[in-house]
Amino acid sequence: MPNPKTALRILGILLIIEGLFMWLTIPVSLIYGEGDAIHFFLSGSITIAVGFAAYLFTRKAQLEVTKRDGFVIVTTGWLAFSFFGTMPFLFTGSIPDFTNAFFETISGFTTTGASVLNNIEELSHGILFWRSLTQWLGGMGIIVLSLVVLPVLGIGGMQLFIAEVPGPTPDKLHPRIKETAKRLWSIYLIFTGTEILLLWLGPMNIFDAVCHALTTMATGGYSTKQASIAYWDSAYVHYVITLFMFLAGTNFTLSYFGFHLKFQKVWRNEEFRYYVGFIALFTLLIGLGLYHERGSDPESAFRDSLFQVVSIMTTTGYVTSDYLTWMPALTMMIFILMFFGGSAGSTGGGPKIMRIVILIKNSTQELKRLIHPNAIIPVRLNKNALSNEVVTNILAFLAFYAAIAVVSVVVMSLLGNDFETSFGAVAATLGNIGPGIGAVGPSSNFYEIADAGKWFLSFLMLVGRLELFTVIVLFSPVFWKE
């Protein structure tokens, strides 16, 4: 049995933090004089008050977090953030309906970027800033979750990274989280700051630069424009954002090494090399296809291809070119890229490059095992032989991913969506990407999906973002026993 008081106490602290971030929106509102500062003040105050109450109420709780508490805190934490995070949307009337507001908020905190908004450019600066902030906060959470918490919880091969993370050895969760989080967050901050600066130097104003930097680094993909990045017809903007999407989709531990000029260590990392390799391969294939289709301007074909490949693979979801208007084979490749995901230890969602690599390696090893049935032929990553257990872990994760996708596609089609939309909506939310295919492609959004579908997809975003098991395990009777 997990300890509800411990969980509640930590949730309280987290809510206070969320409330403080809501208050950050007040100056933005005041600067632009849009008169909705009071709503942000109110939202923040309620959130802080609730958080503080929870904190006081659980004064006597022990702060020794067990594994089971960990699962509970992570899932309820993301849910609580999404629940309280709806207030700014509701109070300002930007999204008057709770279902839509919740969808938009959880899509933010899970760094998905699937939107229900058809009037983005009419929204106040405060709301747009809050919307970007949800993703940036979600990204901060994910970095800690994937590099510090999940390895300890032993989720789907994440333990592979324990040794890799710079920081004190993992005895207890608490001091380790603190130290490692600080290091990784400073990189997150530096990247965000640099991107703001670079975008501001280009055709973007400071507000758009800030908002887009926040959502790029989170691989979130919320934009301040209905047309997403296509709004800026500027190669400079496209390449800058591509670069930072790429960095956001890279393991933050590697960036840490990069900052310490240990480039050899970065390049020796196999996941990183596959990450670069996949991007190069798909950019080439799709770029050639686009050039063939358009018949002119190879640079823009290359740029659109690179941008869209990086955007989908890192699960950001920005758009410079509507891939549904491309020829079927190119759209199909983009759809398939939705099942790759960013690097493990990045803010990217999806199954993750590392798992895809191990899947591929295990399959090729299986062929060798067939020919030499008595030899022990392990899967190697970064030259280390992986234990059979970790490989099974990872394969089980991918199987779960596929199974959830399949069941979800049936659910979405039961809710009246067509074949492509069902596939697209599931791939885009479970993979925390944003835009999908069919009726939820890059030129449209999730507004038309029925309410039941929105709740279901919200659940998928949560499940996908928290590496499946973290959420699913809560539904297992064993978890609540003893």
Add this chain to the structure above:
Amino acid sequence: MPNPKTALRILGILLIIEGLFMWLTIPVSLIYGEGDAIHFFLSGSITIAVGFAAYLFTRKAQLEVTKRDGFVIVTTGWLAFSFFGTMPFLFTGSIPDFTNAFFETISGFTTTGASVLNNIEELSHGILFWRSLTQWLGGMGIIVLSLVVLPVLGIGGMQLFIAEVPGPTPDKLHPRIKETAKRLWSIYLIFTGTEILLLWLGPMNIFDAVCHALTTMATGGYSTKQASIAYWDSAYVHYVITLFMFLAGTNFTLSYFGFHLKFQKVWRNEEFRYYVGFIALFTLLIGLGLYHERGSDPESAFRDSLFQVVSIMTTTGYVTSDYLTWMPALTMMIFILMFFGGSAGSTGGGPKIMRIVILIKNSTQELKRLIHPNAIIPVRLNKNALSNEVVTNILAFLAFYAAIAVVSVVVMSLLGNDFETSFGAVAATLGNIGPGIGAVGPSSNFYEIADAGKWFLSFLMLVGRLELFTVIVLFSPVFWKE
């Protein structure tokens, strides 16, 4: 290095057998007086002559078959049968074009049932009989392959069945194949004979009864009518065929036990129980959907649902109701069923129930492992704990299946097919089902697919039928070394 002479010698024997079966078509042609007996005589004679030549030419070859020879013989065997099997189609002019003839023939021998014919009812009895016979022969091959050869070769968890198969202990491949094959083939023969009788007792004439029995037991799905089983508006025909599709999709070892009245042993088999369970579940879901949609006649809704679920799950591919006209969610369920497949050790294709079950079990065990990380929590099948190795084997198989499907879908869309058709054509051929979705649904066929697509899909049928690894391993450089 495999031994080419040994392979050639066995291929020679197999071709002689194929030629003799071609000659079987001569009496059919003579009875119906359609004047194409000469073409069947010629086709058979050429095949026998080539087989005999290969046999003589390799007189000095040793008949000790190594594992590697096994892989080569299986793949080239199916290819050789398909190559020579085109002759009746070509010589009679029923299918004048080699690409189409090869597609139709390999679709037969792999028991797929994907067709390019738009004029089935205009074909001679001899040709229709040969077309059915290719499937029945393919089914005979598959039984031996999946229950005797593949377990020895160690393909994707097939070794699980070694202990189960009644027959002498596996010392050498040869005597074991002979004895076990005899037992299993007698069941195959008995089932075929019984189905002929039962269908003949109903509204079918003897010719249609024979052809359909041949293609049911092979889970092939070729029909003598363009409308498939929907041609017979008879509940009796539908239920009889459903029963035999079910039996053909059951592990033949279990049928062997059934014949010896060891029903307990049948019901204790977990794969069998899941097989029944999945059929019950999907029949119920789809049946309710059809009843809801049609608003009347619950029996026909149930019957259509049961028939279509069993037909797709066993990978037979007969049709009584065009599932593309059903509401999207029901079509989606049928599409998903295409990734289940029959039982291991049946004539059914696809990934197989056994593997799906182990996938599900391993995933639920993974949840338990998360909560109790130090406990050893194995996957159990029929109450035996499976080794980690076998589980990895099976997961690698499924991963391979998915990877091949994904790449193939891209290839099909590169060849100009739309999203649904690409998915449908790949699922239907790789899973050896027959009809897919999109432009290759049950009311249409593969005629319109471009030639390159037909060759590619032919390859998929072969790969799917031979449990992937058997074919893929031939492309591995390691295989040809030393």
